[in-house]
Amino acid sequence: MFKLKAALAALLILAVTPTSASATLNPQEIPSVFEKLLGTPTLSNPAMIVIDGSTGQTIYEKNIYAQRKPASVLKVLTAAMVLQYLDPLKVFTTEVSIAPEVNTVYIKGSLDPWIGTTHSVARKMNRASLTHMASNATNAVRSYNAGELADYTVVYSGLYEQDVKNLKTYWAKRGFKPVFKAEKTLDISSLATVPVVTETSPPVAKILDWMMLWSDNQLADRLARLSSQAAGEPFGILGVERIFKKLLTELQIDSTKLVVKDASGLSRSNKVTAKMIGELLYKLRKDPRFIGLHSVLPVSGVSGTLNERFIETAPTAVGLVRAKTGSLNGTVTLAGYVESSDREYVFVTLADEIPRGYTSLKKARAAIDKILGRIAAPNIPAEISPLPINP
DSSP states (O other): OHHHHHHHHHHHHHHHSOOHHHHSOOTTTHHHHHHHHTTSTTTOSOEEEEEETTTOOEEEEESTTSOBOOGGGGHHHHHHHHHHHSOTTOOEEEEEEEEGGGTEEEEEOOOOTTOBSSHHHHHHTTOOBHHHHHHHHHHHHHHHTTTOOOSOEEEEESOOHHHHHHHHHHHHTTTOOOEEEEOSSOOOTTSOOEEEEEEEEOOHHHHHHHHHHHTOHHHHHHHHHHHHHHTTSOSSHHHHHHHHHHHHHHTTOOOTTOBOSOSSSOSTTOBBOHHHHHHHHHHHHHOGGGTTHHHHSOBTTTSGGGTTSSTTTOGGGTTTEEEEEEEETTEEEEEEEEEETTEEEEEEEEEOOSOSSHHHHHHHHHHHHHHHHTTOBOOOOSSOOOOOOOO
16 A cells, blocks of 8 residues: 555656746757747748857858847847946946035036936835935025025036936925036036035946846936947947947957947837847856846746746746847847756847738747746756655
């Protein structure tokens, strides 16, 4: 009787063990299955590449040399640029001081890319608060100006144009309309100023994490420009384009078909190829300089812009895909890494010819999820030893 119970227990363990690994497509099966799956009108002739993460061998390819819109998949290049040229521990500080004798407020910034306009949100995320700086400045002006908010000048450096606009809007609503004067650099060490407030945002590593998880377009553009400046290039899209191409060239990736109009992927004029992004992801995974990229990618059904994906469309792939999403009207993209039993694949899907509209976008995302679901599987032992059967 005991032998029978032990045998049944062994069979039960085998029965409840996940079988997704054994049901996963092997590399030889992928081309024919993917060719059929990608033929759906939902994806409208996409570009796709699948690369073996260990060997670099291309397992599947479709339209891999065609120039396509990357949407926010372009942020993979931006992240690589940030990891290469910015110190992950660097923090951004903005100092506000006042010189009451000359009716001047000084704002010395450091091009903080993440200044918050809502105080409660800024505090919750440990970001610099623009409203806190602005309110403290007006209080200081009142205290030295008999309660009045008139005849003042604001001299500033290291602020983005949008931050300046936000300050003007905030102050105008409260009756403070100073004259603004921009300076390239601001040295207040020799001036008779009184400190008002100093605000600091989190380090680059945390800002990058947020940018990639939630696909923040403004952060992407600002971080890319800061990286360009740190690399000795112009603080603008020209410098960003040069660094993108320089990175690809250093990694021995053809950049001739790269077209860059921003660093976020928001422009419909950006162009990449599936081969370019696939090779980039493969080489970034192998290079110690970019070790931080993998950890900041959203995880299927778990985090960031993938937190609601795969759960219904391909539940066996939940937690097994790390990828950058992308979306424009008529475009759905996804690029990253998928765990497949005993290996990892690099993949890129660029579907930029789908019909416009929310329904088409939703269907395209679901189709991509289901395709990846065919190769996603946890790394579990191929064989499970049964419980020992006692004599």
